[in-house]
Amino acid sequence: MPTSEAHIPTDRPSRYLVQLCKHFDNKGRHLSHRPRTHTLPELRPDQIQVEWTDTDGTLRLPWGQCTLQALPGTLRVHVEADGQENLERLQELVGTHIGRFSRRDPLRVEWQPSGAAVDAPGEGAVPPHQPPGGRTRFLVIGVVVVAVALHLALGGTVLAQMSWTGWVVAFLVTVVAVKGALAGGLALHRHRSRIG
Known part of the structure; x- marks a missing residue:
């Protein structure tokens, strides 16, 4: 049904x-x-x-x-x-x-x-729906911040070791990595929002 x-x-x-x-x-x-x-x-x-x-x-x-x-x-x-x-x-x-x-x-x-069973009126309390937030939101933000920081640190290390051409390549790789981390964090957040 x-x-x-x-x-x-x-x-x-x-x-x-x-x-x-x-x-x-x-x-x-x-x-x-x-x-x-x-x-x-x-x-x-x-x-x-x-x-x-x-x-x-x-x-x-x-x-x-x-x-x-x-x-x-x-x-x-x-x-x-x-x-x-x-x-x-x-x-x-x-x-x-x-x-x-x-x-x-x-x-x-x-x-x-919805696949969950519903209590008949008066048969028990159903907890109110709470929008995604709290710990889940902070966890997603934390994962994204750590991923961005790691990629920037990696990019900085690579930049210090390369010439000007290498700097451009390293910058582009860092930008792609940051975008990937942000997209992954956003996808994880949306997935958990649908589940929660």
């Missing part, structure tokens, strides 16, 4: 969670009594199930489920569906509504594939 997740930074995660759940609960009860403002494909009011508290919420549709958690400074949104097309439909539906509800202070919903 395909799943994805978004960790949306906001000062009001509970407000958006409750607003989204109330909206779908209202649509479920009154779907046949007023014109639709958006398309919910082939849904009857009895097919929309919504449960929520101030910190957890679940939206169940016949083709997928959305689980929400209000964490300190973050709204965690996890969606799962019975196929990739339905997953994309659910992502679009939830992302559009969050965008509409946050018009004054727009929130960015960036979906990431």
Whole structure:
């Protein structure tokens, strides 16, 4: 079953969670009594199930489920569906509504594939998503600085032993080595950011 997740930074995660759940609960009860403002494909009011508290919420549709958690400074949104097309439909539906509800202070919903199981509301705390940083960032910066320093020292040693032509060649080799070290450090940082 395909799943994805978004960790949306906001000062009001509970407000958006409750607003989204109330909206779908209202649509479920009154779907046949007023014109639709958006398309919910082939849904009857009895097919929309919504449960929520101030910190957890679940939206169940016949083709997928959305689980929400209000964490300190973050709204965690996890969606799962019975196929990739339905997953994309659910992502679009939830992302559009969050965008509409946050018009004054727009929130960015960036979906990431997720393979982790999600706790049902109230079954345990899920740690908030933390952007890459802390020790990992300092480690990457440290590795890059050491690599650059070693290459510059090597280049300086070579330069001291060579004539003017050798100096140009050594300079170019040093520049290529520094660029390689920086590119490697950046690639390592991006890789760890995706994993973390």
